[in-house]
Amino acid sequence: MSERAKPNAVFRFFDRLGRLSVAGLEELGRYGTLLVESFYWLIFGHRIGQPVRIGAFFSEMMEIGVRAIGIVGIMAAAIGAMLAIQGIYSLKIFGAEGHVVFGVAFSMVREFAPLITGILVAGRSGSALSARIGTMKINQEIDALEVMGINPVRFLVVPSLLAALIMVPALTFMSMIVGLWAAGAYVNFALGMSLAAFLDQTISILSVNDLLHGLGKSAIFGLLIALIGVVNGFMVKGGAEGVGKATTRAVVQCISAIVVTDMLFALVATL
Amino acid sequence: MSDSKQKPTPPAPQLPTVIEVRDLVTHYGTRQILNGINVDIVQGEIMVIMGGSGSGKSTFLRHLMALQMPTSGTIKILGNDVWDLSQKDLFGLRKKLGVAFQAGALFSSMTVGENIMLPLYEHTKLDRLTMQIMARMKLEVVDLAGFEDLMPSELSGGMVKRAAVARAIIMDPRILFFDEPSAGLDPVVSSQLDDLILRLRDAMGMTICVVTHELESAFKIADRITVLDKGDILFIGTVDELKKHPSERIQNLLNRRSEEAEIDADEYLRRLMGEKLETEGMSR
Ligand SMILES: Nc1ncnc2c1ncn2[C@@H]1O[C@H](COP(=O)(O)OP(=O)(O)OP(=O)(O)O)[C@@H](O)[C@H]1O
Ligand SMILES: [Mg+2]
Numbered sequence: 001m002s003e004r005a006k007p008n009a010v011f012r013f014f015d016r017l018g019r020l021s022v023a024g025l026e027e028l029g030r031y032g033t034l035l036v037e038s039f040y041w042l043i044f045g046h047r048i049g050q051p052v053r054i055g056a057f058f059s060e061m062m063e064i065g066v067r068a069i070g071i072v073g074i075m076a077a078a079i080g081a082m083l084a085i086q087g088i089y090s091l092k093i094f095g096a097e098g099h100v101v102f103g104v105a106f107s108m109v110r111e112f113a114p115l116i117t118g119i120l121v122a123g124r125s126g127s128a129l130s131a132r133i134g135t136m137k138i139n140q141e142i143d144a145l146e147v148m149g150i151n152p153v154r155f156l157v158v159p160s161l162l163a164a165l166i167m168v169p170a171l172t173f174m175s176m177i178v179g180l181w182a183a184g185a186y187v188n189f190a191l192g193m194s195l196a197a198f199l200d201q202t203i204s205i206l207s208v209n210d211l212l213h214g215l216g217k218s219a220i221f222g223l224l225i226a227l228i229g230v231v232n233g234f235m236v237k238g239g240a241e242g243v244g245k246a247t248t249r250a251v252v253q254c255i256s257a258i259v260v261t262d263m264l265f266a267l268v269a270t271l
Numbered sequence: 272m273s274d275s276k277q278k279p280t281p282p283a284p285q286l287p288t289v290i291e292v293r294d295l296v297t298h299y300g301t302r303q304i305l306n307g308i309n310v311d312i313v314q315g316e317i318m319v320i321m322g323g324s325g326s327g328k329s330t331f332l333r334h335l336m337a338l339q340m341p342t343s344g345t346i347k348i349l350g351n352d353v354w355d356l357s358q359k360d361l362f363g364l365r366k367k368l369g370v371a372f373q374a375g376a377l378f379s380s381m382t383v384g385e386n387i388m389l390p391l392y393e394h395t396k397l398d399r400l401t402m403q404i405m406a407r408m409k410l411e412v413v414d415l416a417g418f419e420d421l422m423p424s425e426l427s428g429g430m431v432k433r434a435a436v437a438r439a440i441i442m443d444p445r446i447l448f449f450d451e452p453s454a455g456l457d458p459v460v461s462s463q464l465d466d467l468i469l470r471l472r473d474a475m476g477m478t479i480c481v482v483t484h485e486l487e488s489a490f491k492i493a494d495r496i497t498v499l500d501k502g503d504i505l506f507i508g509t510v511d512e513l514k515k516h517p518s519e520r521i522q523n524l525l526n527r528r529s530e531e532a533e534i535d536a537d538e539y540l541r542r543l544m545g546e547k548l549e550t551e552g553m554s555r
Contacts, residue, residue: 048359049394136378144376147336147448148390149365 041154056159064125065167080179084186104183105202113175118221122254126229130250133233134243161226168222286313295344306502319489322499328482369439373450375431377423384419409437429460449481
């Protein structure tokens with residue numbers, strides 16, 4: 001070690017940069033492979049006697065979707081009310097608080113409902129997925145599956161992936177409704193506009209396009225959450241500490257991916 | 272190490288070879304773990320794999336069950352070359368293999384019964400009652416009858432291992448693998464597990480590969496023993512051949528236990544201090 005000349009700082013920086021880029025690309029590759037493999041099992045699994053189990057899919061839908069209804073509902077209501085409060089407060093400056101419905105309707109349906117749902121599901125299920133798969137990995141349960149001739153991607157990943165793909169948009173749709181309802185309730189309280197009038201106005205403002213924008217990107221959020229959770233779980237090394245690290249990493253990556261994707265969506269949609 | 276030890280021992284006459292390993296080399300990253308290993312495992316034998324910690328035993332075992340691909344060399348399992356296996360062949364092959372991992376590797380979200388039935392559920396079209404009956408039969412083999420509705424977390428360490436054995440034999444595999452079956456178990460339970468292994472060979476005619484640290488257990492169950500050392504094969508042969516082996520290295524290995532038992536506290540402390548100083552020196 002000591003005989004070799006110490007590399008200088010610039011060299012070390014580029015060396016590190018290079019390593020990081022390679023590692024990053026490798027990880028991206030893993031996501032791609034996992035996605036392709038998942039679809040392979042979904043479509044061709046039954047042909048080689050390895051169908052994706054409906055039971056597992058339903059229990060994942062329960063875990064990722066149904067069990068999150070409470071917290072997602074509460075958060076959506078809080079966000080909806082917040083938007084109304086903030087909107088009325090700032091529009092008051094121009095004496096235009098009657099227009100609050102515009103702001104609330106667009107931001108809830110296009111931005112906040114998908115975002116808050118995605119972030120909550122990332123915190124609940126992205127972490128749970130990586131913890132579960134990571135624990136299975138260090139307990140050699142993944143190996144056990146392989147030796148039993150049960151493909152872990154088909155058995156563990158596909159049901160979660162599919163469940164997230166369906167349940168995140170479903171939860172998002174619910175957040176939209178709950179959020180708008182909460183906003184309407186506040187507007188009713190602050191401006192005396194009836195809830196029916198608020199909803200009427202909301203519906204006339206929003207187009208199907210806005211709805212699809214919100215739901216479409218939430219489906220991508222769902223896919224990202226499941227993929228990131230699973231990949232981090234499979235990458236676990238070492239013991240319980242490794243699982244902890246992977247879980248934290250999964251949540252951070254999920255939320256970052258969601259926020260960046262959201263920004264890209266906004267950019268593309270407004271071009 | 273002399274060359275002769277690297278040559279495969281000729282299989283016992285008239286018994287077919289179930290696993291044939293030739294020039295197996297493995298790397299983790301750039302580190303070479305196995306340095307060209309040759310072994311034949313013949314039908315119906317209990318092959319015990321021994322060696323110090325980190326000598327590559329678990330890695331070797333993973334190769335024997337086609338869980339990992341070698342860097343080079345060939346492995347033939349039940350006549351199938353692992354290099355030629357398609358996804359589908361691999362599934363077919365794996366139905367004939369059973370494994371009991373070191374920590375059991377039972378699925379914690381399923382009951383013991385569901386764990387044991389899983390391979391049946393995945394690979395057969397039997398109805399649920401038949402599967403339950405088969406699972407109960409295997410649980411009886413491992414003395415766990417009546418425990419099928421418990422969760423793995425409700426079992427003791429020895430019970431988990433036995434349940435793992437029941438799951439490993441549910442499909443009546445041709446070859447059974449054990450990674451450290453007796454690690455972490457008290458001597459009584461560990462000896463029960465040894466009896467179970469012997470019973471599986473005698474009653475079901477399985478070929479069994481066992482990785483273990485325990486000399487006593489190895490001597491009790493082994494038909495042949497393979498000793499690994501830093502990725503090389505130090506010895507392959509019967510228990511008697513091993514006990515009589517002239518090599519000092521092997522005799523040291525066999526006597527390791529008694530040597531360690533004789534170390535006095537002062538010596539031990541000095542050694543610890545010495546090692547500490549040494550590692551400090553290295554890190555500088
Ligand atoms: N997944 C892995 N990645 C990198 N290195 C590994 C991996 N698994 C094992 N190794 C290394 O390979 C070597 C052999 O490991 P292996 O687990 O086969 O040893 P072992 O003989 O089973 O040891 P033990 O008796 O402690 O279980 C060790 O030096 C270990 O550090
Ligand atoms: Mg090991």
